[in-house]
Amino acid sequence: MEVTEELPKDVLEAAEMATSELLPMKSRDKYERTYDIFEKWCQEKGVKTVKEEVLLAYFVKLNKEFSPNTLWAKCSTLKTVLKVKKNMDINLFYKLQSFIKKQNVGFKPKKASIFSKEDISTFINDSPDDIYLLMKVAIILGLLALAEEKNSRKYSQLT
Numbered sequence: 001m002e003v004t005e006e007l008p009k010d011v012l013e014a015a016e017m018a019t020s021e022l023l024p025m026k027s028r029d030k031y032e033r034t035y036d037i038f039e040k041w042c043q044e045k046g047v048k049t050v051k052e053e054v055l056l057a058y059f060v061k062l063n064k065e066f067s068p069n070t071l072w073a074k075c076s077t078l079k080t081v082l083k084v085k086k087n088m089d090i091n092l093f094y095k096l097q098s099f100i101k102k103q104n105v106g107f108k109p110k111k112a113s114i115f116s117k118e119d120i121s122t123f124i125n126d127s128p129d130d131i132y133l134l135m136k137v138a139i140i141l142g143l144l145a146l147a148e149e150k151n152s153r154k155y156s157q158l159t
Contacts, residue, residue, distance in 0.1 A: 022084045034074055035081040050086065052093040059099060068103040075100055 007015075023031045038058060047054050055078070062071055075096070082088040090096065115123075120143075124136050 019084060023080065031077050031081050034077045035085065038078060050082065050088060052090070052095055055090060055093060055096050056099060059096060063099075063103055068100065071100050071103060 041058055041061070042048075042050070042054065045057075059071060059075065062074060066074070075090075079090050082090055120139060123132070124139065127136065129136070
C-alpha cells in the first residue's frame with residue numbers, strides 16, 4: 001500500500017520552478033503556445049486523457065492546414081512539452097510517427113526566391129528613394145555585415 005503525503009509548499013514551488021525551466025529558454029513562448037492550442041483543441045473535443053489516438057486525430061486536423069515539415073516541428077514541440085508537463089513520452093506512438101512520415105511522401109517543399117546581384121543592384125539604383133530608402137539602407141547594411149563576416153572568417157582561418 002502506497003502512502004501519499006502532502007508535500008510542503010516550498011518543495012512544490014521549487015519543483016514547479018525547476019520544471020518551468022526545462023523548456024528551451026529561447027523558444028519557451030512558442031512551446032507554450034503550441035501546447036495551449038493543443039489543450040484548447042482537447043477541451044473542445046471533450047478529451048480528458050492524452051493518448052496516441054488523440055494526438056493522431058489532432059495531427060489529422062493539422063495536416064489540413066500545415067506542410068509535413070511543420071507537422072514534424074509541431075510534433076517535436078508537443079513531445080517536449082508533454083514530457084515536461086505530463087511526464088508523457090510520445091516516442092512510442094508509432095501510428096502518429098507513421099502518419100507524419102506518410103505525409104512527406106511526394107511532398108515538394110517550396111524554394112525561397114533568391115535575389116541575384118543584378119536584382120539587388122537594379123533595385124538599389126532604379127527604385128524611388130522616397131518610397132524605398134529605408135529598405136535600400138537595410139539591404140546595404142545587410143550586405144556590409146555579410147561581407148564583414150566573410151572577412152572575419154578568412155582572418156580567423158589565417159590565425
